[in-house]
Amino acid sequence: MQAVIEYLQKNQARFVEELIEYLRFPSVSAQPQHRKDLQACGEWLVQQCRGIGLDARLCPTEGNPILIAKTPGAQGGKRPHYVVYGHYDVQPPEPFELWKSPPFEPRIVGRALFARGSSDNKGQNLAHLKAVEAYLKTGTPLPCDLTFVIEGEEEVGSASLATFLKQHRAELKCDAIVISDTGMPSPKHPALTYALRGIAAMELIVHGPSRDLHSGIFGGSVDNPAMVLSQLLAKVRDKNGRITIPGFYDDVTPLSAYERKQLARLPGSDSAYRKFLGVPQLFGERGFTSTEQRSARPTFEINGLTSGYQGEGSKTIIPAWARAKITMRLVPNQNPRKIIQAARRYLASLCPPTVRLETKSGHGAEPYVVAPTSPQAQAALRALKSAFGREPVLLREGGSIPIVNDFKKFLHADTLLLGLALPDANAHSPNEQFDLDCFEKGQLMSAYLWQELSAAGA
Amino acid sequence: MQAVIEYLQKNQARFVEELIEYLRFPSVSAQPQHRKDLQACGEWLVQQCRGIGLDARLCPTEGNPILIAKTPGAQGGKRPHYVVYGHYDVQPPEPFELWKSPPFEPRIVGRALFARGSSDNKGQNLAHLKAVEAYLKTGTPLPCDLTFVIEGEEEVGSASLATFLKQHRAELKCDAIVISDTGMPSPKHPALTYALRGIAAMELIVHGPSRDLHSGIFGGSVDNPAMVLSQLLAKVRDKNGRITIPGFYDDVTPLSAYERKQLARLPGSDSAYRKFLGVPQLFGERGFTSTEQRSARPTFEINGLTSGYQGEGSKTIIPAWARAKITMRLVPNQNPRKIIQAARRYLASLCPPTVRLETKSGHGAEPYVVAPTSPQAQAALRALKSAFGREPVLLREGGSIPIVNDFKKFLHADTLLLGLALPDANAHSPNEQFDLDCFEKGQLMSAYLWQELSAAGA
Numbered sequence: 008m009q010a011v012i013e014y015l016q017k018n019q020a021r022f023v024e025e026l027i028e029y030l031r032f033p034s035v036s037a038q039p040q041h042r043k044d045l046q047a048c049g050e051w052l053v054q055q056c057r058g059i060g061l062d063a064r065l066c067p068t069e070g071n072p073i074l075i076a077k078t079p080g081a082q083g084g085k086r087p088h089y090v091v092y093g094h095y096d097v098q099p100p101e102p103f104e105l106w107k108s109p110p111f112e113p114r115i116v117g118r119a120l121f122a123r124g125s126s127d128n129k130g131q132n133l134a135h136l137k138a139v140e141a142y143l144k145t146g147t148p149l150p151c152d153l154t155f156v157i158e159g160e161e162e163v164g165s166a167s168l169a170t171f172l173k174q175h176r177a178e179l180k181c182d183a184i185v186i187s188d189t190g191m192p193s194p195k196h197p198a199l200t201y202a203l204r205g206i207a208a209m210e211l212i213v214h215g216p217s218r219d220l221h222s223g224i225f226g227g228s229v230d231n232p233a234m235v236l237s238q239l240l241a242k243v244r245d246k247n248g249r250i251t252i253p254g255f256y257d258d259v260t261p262l263s264a265y266e267r268k269q270l271a272r273l274p275g276s277d278s279a280y281r282k283f284l285g286v287p288q289l290f291g292e293r294g295f296t297s298t299e300q301r302s303a304r305p306t307f308e309i310n311g312l313t314s315g316y317q318g319e320g321s322k323t324i325i326p327a328w329a330r331a332k333i334t335m336r337l338v339p340n341q342n343p344r345k346i347i348q349a350a351r352r353y354l355a356s357l358c359p360p361t362v363r364l365e366t367k368s369g370h371g372a373e374p375y376v377v378a379p380t381s382p383q384a385q386a387a388l389r390a391l392k393s394a395f396g397r398e399p400v401l402l403r404e405g406g407s408i409p410i411v412n413d414f415k416k417f418l419h420a421d422t423l424l425l426g427l428a429l430p431d432a433n434a435h436s437p438n439e440q441f442d443l444d445c446f447e448k449g450q451l452m453s454a455y456l457w458q459e460l461s462a463a464g465a
Numbered sequence: 466m467q468a469v470i471e472y473l474q475k476n477q478a479r480f481v482e483e484l485i486e487y488l489r490f491p492s493v494s495a496q497p498q499h500r501k502d503l504q505a506c507g508e509w510l511v512q513q514c515r516g517i518g519l520d521a522r523l524c525p526t527e528g529n530p531i532l533i534a535k536t537p538g539a540q541g542g543k544r545p546h547y548v549v550y551g552h553y554d555v556q557p558p559e560p561f562e563l564w565k566s567p568p569f570e571p572r573i574v575g576r577a578l579f580a581r582g583s584s585d586n587k588g589q590n591l592a593h594l595k596a597v598e599a600y601l602k603t604g605t606p607l608p609c610d611l612t613f614v615i616e617g618e619e620e621v622g623s624a625s626l627a628t629f630l631k632q633h634r635a636e637l638k639c640d641a642i643v644i645s646d647t648g649m650p651s652p653k654h655p656a657l658t659y660a661l662r663g664i665a666a667m668e669l670i671v672h673g674p675s676r677d678l679h680s681g682i683f684g685g686s687v688d689n690p691a692m693v694l695s696q697l698l699a700k701v702r703d704k705n706g707r708i709t710i711p712g713f714y715d716d717v718t719p720l721s722a723y724e725r726k727q728l729a730r731l732p733g734s735d736s737a738y739r740k741f742l743g744v745p746q747l748f749g750e751r752g753f754t755s756t757e758q759r760s761a762r763p764t765f766e767i768n769g770l771t772s773g774y775q776g777e778g779s780k781t782i783i784p785a786w787a788r789a790k791i792t793m794r795l796v797p798n799q800n801p802r803k804i805i806q807a808a809r810r811y812l813a814s815l816c817p818p819t820v821r822l823e824t825k826s827g828h829g830a831e832p833y834v835v836a837p838t839s840p841q842a843q844a845a846l847r848a849l850k851s852a853f854g855r856e857p858v859l860l861r862e863g864g865s866i867p868i869v870n871d872f873k874k875f876l877h878a879d880t881l882l883l884g885l886a887l888p889d890a891n892a893h894s895p896n897e898q899f900d901l902d903c904f905e906k907g908q909l910m911s912a913y914l915w916q917e918l919s920a921a922g923a
Contacts, residue, residue: 047617154608204681208779217743222766223662223864226794227758228738230748233767233789234702241699280686285675290688290819300685308680309691310782315769316790321827323792323864331691332774334781335685361748369779381778405780406681 010145011454013342015137019447022137023120025055026446027113029095029129030122036071036163045071045159048095049386052076052157059136060143061155066175069094071159074177078139078153087151087461088181090418092410092455093132093188094161098125098435103436116442123370125441126432131187132157134446138453150461154179161188166409172417181372183383183460184414187449189426190405192274196393197452199387200424203401203411204302205337207347208369209227211236211354212330212384219315219324226325230361233314236329239357239364243307243350248292248300250335252353255346260339262303267403270298295366301405306336307350315441334369336405343371372407377421386459387423393459394452425452469912470602473595477905480595481794484711484904485571487553487587488580494529494554494621501530507554510534510615517594518601519613524633526625529554529617533633535595535744536611545609545919546639548876549869549911551590551646552619555582556893563895576901583899584723584890589645590615592885592904596810596911608919612637619646623799623891625867627822630875635717641841641918642872645907647862647884653904655853657845658882660834660861661869662760663795665805666827673820677773677782684783688819691772692859694787697822701765701808706750708757708765708793710811713804720761722839726858728756760861764794765808792827794863801829830865835879844917845881850912851917883910 031389035041049065049072056063056076063076074095081088099111100123108114120130125196135155142149156179161164171178191198215232217224245251262270277297281289293301310333315326336348351366359362377384379401392397404424411422427449433439467698490506493499507523507530514521514534532553539546558581559566568581578588586804594611596729600607606692618624630637649656673690674683702862703709720728749758768791773784794805809824815821835842837859849857861880869880885907891897 024813054784079847110890136502149748153599161873204680206781208781210779215744220742221864222764222768223794223862225742225759226766226863227760227764228747228749228755229742229744230746231767234698235769237695237698237767238702240692240695243777244627244696282686284678284683286673286687286819287821288688288817288819289686290817291686297686301683301687302685304685305687306680308684308783308785309689309772309775310780310871311775312691312694312770312787313775317769317771321668321790322768323664323766325766329767329770332779334779336681359746359748360674361744361746363745389790405684406679442613 008149008454010456011141011147014141014145014449015447015450015454017117022446023443023458026120026133029133030113030124031111031113034096034124034159035099035407036160039173045096045228048097049074049159050239052095056136056155061139066171068171070153070167073156073159073167073171074155076155078149080443081152083410085378089151090179090181090184091132091135091153091155091458092184092186093135093157093161094154094157096129096162098127098162102437107438114235119440120443121438123439123442125439126428127434128161128188130446131427134449135185135187135453137450140172141450141454143314149457151457154181154287168410169413169417171450172413176417179204179418181420183417183420184418184422185425185456186422187425187427189424190428190430190432191426193401194429194442195397196274197391197399198402198426199282199379199384199391199395200402200404200426201384202303202339203408204405205341205343205372206407207335207337207343207371207375209333209347209350210330210367211239212328212365212371213239213362214328216325216327219368222323222325229325230359231325232362233326233329235359235362236314236331239354240309240331248290250305252307252350254349255305256431258341258345259305260376262299266401267299268404269379270303271296272400273402302405303338305338305341307337310334339374339376340351341374343373347371373412375411375415376424382463383421383423383460386458387425388462390455390459391425391450393455396447419429466605466912466916469599469605469911472603473905473912477494480904481901484578484588484591487591488571488582489569491556491569492554492582492617493640494618494805495557503554507573507617509534510553513594514613519597524629526629528625529627530614531617531625532613534613536607537614539610543586543767546905547589547609548637548642548914549590549593549611549613549637549920550642550644551593551613552586552617553590553615554585554617556585556620556838560895565896577871577898578901579896581897583893583897584886585897586619586646588608588899588904589885589907592718592907593643593645593911595908599845599908599912604722607915611915618807626868627871627875630871634875636903637876639876639878641878642876642880644880645883645885647882647886648886650858650888652887652900654732654853655849655855655857656860657837657849657857658840658860658884659837659842660761660797661866663801663830663832664865665793665798665801665829666794667791667805667808668788668825668827669697670786670790670823670825671697671820673681673786673822674783677785680781680783687783688817690820691784691787691819693817694772694789696813698789700815706748708763711766711807712807713763716798716800716803718834720757725757726857727837728761728861729754730858731756731860747823757786760863761795761796763799766792766794768792795832797832797834797886799832801831805829818893830867831870832874833869833879840921841879841881841918844921845883845914848913848917849883851913852906
């Protein structure tokens with residue numbers, strides 16, 4: 008390993024130059040005019056991987072091509088195989104006027120590299136490539152086979168990825184997937200994200216009279232769908248922040264004492280968080296910390312309300328209908344279909360006979376968890392500690408990362424989320440940046456990771 | 466009176482011809498291109514009134530002119546003086562394609578006269594003019610002075626009327642205002658509308674985080690303004706349909722046994738009403754009939770809800786704010802300002818400290834009532850009975866008629882609402898019609914009314 012570490016140290020300046028080259032491609036997947044830039048960026052990646060010594064090719068898809076790059080001499084099942092996932096497409100840079108320097112002309116200030124895609128995700132996936140370069144260029148034997156999968160449609164929903172995984176199922180059969188595309192709370196807190204919330208979307212529509220009614224002529228003798236909707240929604244959450252849908256918490260895997268202790272180690276205060284959100288007071292399920300509430304507890308969230316008149320002034324009607332858009336965040340081991348069914352049943356039981364309740368199911372995604380005490384998770388934590396020289400923290404992510412479920416479904420393997428972006432990375436915002444220390448330590452973490460994972464037999 | 470009655474009988478055919486002339490003017494006040502038609506219609510009215518024998522003139526306003534027409538030889542306070550109000554402007558006729566014959570080419574089918582403005586309000590105000598014509602042309606002495614005020618902006622909010630009333634306060638000083646611009650439940654149910662509901666409008670805005678938040682990253686640890694709004698609104702009405710705002714019913718004048726008995730005489734069934742509204746079941750304040758609920762009881766009605774995402778599919782946000790548009794219908798003797806204050810106080814007391822509640826007051830209108838046992842109301846009922854040969858019914862109107870409050874405010878006189886439009890009149894809708902029997906009986910009612918009112922010393 009000493010050779011690998013020295014190689015990484017010696018070549019940082021060149022690595023940064025190469026990252027800057029990578030970032031000059033305006034590979035904006037949401038904007039059709041950048042289609043050629045995505046292709047060019049993919050081809051640059053192939054050359055980069057071949058230069059490193061990987062067997063690399065671009066696989067065409069219905070959208071942008073996906074890069075596959077493999078360590079040479081794969082031993083086909085005789086030793087562990089890990090897939091490293093990343094994406095070379097980026098978010099749109101608009102609004103341009105808020106950028107302090109042009110989004111595709113990378114600029115270094117201190118240790119911050121400013122450019123669209125620097126944190127999300129070019130800098131993070133290049134860190135992994137540089138680690139394997141160090142192994143290959145120093146002739147240090149890798150204890151495992153590695154395959155890089157770097158796609159070009161992550162920012163527009165990874166539309167081609169599921170088909171790609173199905174088609175390349177055999178080639179991508181692996182022991183784990185490694186993704187660095189999430190965050191870490193501070194430079195002193197390297198992190199493993201071990202759980203994601205799932206989601207279940209639904210729509211409630213309360214139908215009342217056959218058309219909007221004059222509230223003077225009819226008001227008082229007919230139910231108001233907006234009032235019924237309010238009364239239904241009001242009954243879904245109690246004053247302790249608990250969701251009252253029967254069975255809602257039945258399948259929730261409780262947090263272990265170890266997890267709660269780990270989550271409590273995260274930096275940040277409620278008072279700073281409250282200010283950041285701009286609310287007079289925080290609110291959440293009683294008995295849990297803010298961190299637990301937003302990452303490890305399920306929610307019932309109203310995303311939108313629509314009924315009747317929405318313009319200036321007033322319009323004196325009883326609206327014909329009222330609608331709520333709902334998403335519920337789910338935690339391991341809740342099931343989206345089961346939860347939607349429970350919600351529908353509960354709301355139907357509450358609905359008065361004066362209106363008709365329509366419920367529509369939307370998309371669902373399973374929650375995800377890798378036991379933080381599992382050999383793979385523990386190996387990842389050791390790699391983080393070696394690279395950063397700090398005790399890593401365990402994170403749960405409140406949102407969903409649908410591709411993690413795709414990997415589980417098609418490759419039957421768990422995903423280790425080892426994010427390198429700091430909270431001020433401005434991913435998806437103007438002035439996106441990547442910390443060059445994180446870039447360097449990320450390379451080191453990747454180099455250690457293959458040793459730790461393989462040694463753990465994981 | 467015999468001469469008056471005979472004169473009316475003999476001249477019906479000509480009266481209908483004159484009504485048709487009146488209806489040919491496309492006097493649509495909402496549409497600027499009809500400004501000249503309104504002027505022409507007003508001038509036609511002046512000629513019509515002069516032909517009858519009235520002293521008539523058009524008074525210019527900032528909008529369309531207002532006709533004043535007075536019986537000759539006014540005795541200035543020595544005998545009763547009544548003002549008859551009407552309007553010569555009409556609703557827009559669109560959509561044209563739904564009319565069976567052109568809206569400004571009057572057509573008679575049986576006893577129905579189809580044309581825009583036939584019921585609302587040209588037919589009704591011409592009925593009153595024809596009654597006074599019968600007095601003047603037969604030399605029958607009127608027991609009172611009469612002044613007709615027929616305006617041209619009723620369908621666009623009577624913007625010039627308040628100023629006009631202020632300016633002509635002395636000239637219009639009177640003992641009562643008579644308006645035929647409402648409805649009667651059936652040809653067998655001539656009606657006096659003796660009460661109107663008032664209104665108090667407000668807007669509630671619940672402010673949460675400083676911007677829409679990602680429901681995955683933050684959901685669970687911050688309150689949702691749409692949920693808070695739902696919970697606030699839900700608490701305003703209980704399961705018996707009672708409004709729970711403290712003090713809401715304090716000033717409500719209870720219905721007398723006489724009123725309830727009269728309201729119960731109205732034709733129509735709840736089951737037909739339910740079908741007409743298109744709802745699975747009616748709903749209203751327990752202990753009151755549908756008729757009472759919609760005309761004699763106050764309400765709290767949500768007119769609109771707006772929050773967060775309203776488009777297709779879902780957007781996983783905690784909305785920054787949620788808004789409800791509210792109007793409360795008020796009954797005698799509730800006060801709009803007092804009720805809005807009570808609502809604001811109650812909602813503020815319910816609002817949790819996790820959000821900021823903003824309440825905005827909108828327009829208000831006082832409720833209105835003329836005691837149905839008052840000499841004027843009883844005189845009107847006798848006139849209705851004589852003209853229609855049926856026991857009249859007493860109506861309360863669920864909506865507001867703001868000009869009635871203006872008359873009260875500027876002329877300090879009560880208004881008798883003696884509507885002649887049947888439920889199928891299609892006022893404001895395509896194929897508006899006026900029943901020619903109602904036209905004829907309306908003239909008779911007007912002729913009797915001046916006798917009855919004056920004899921009652923009212």
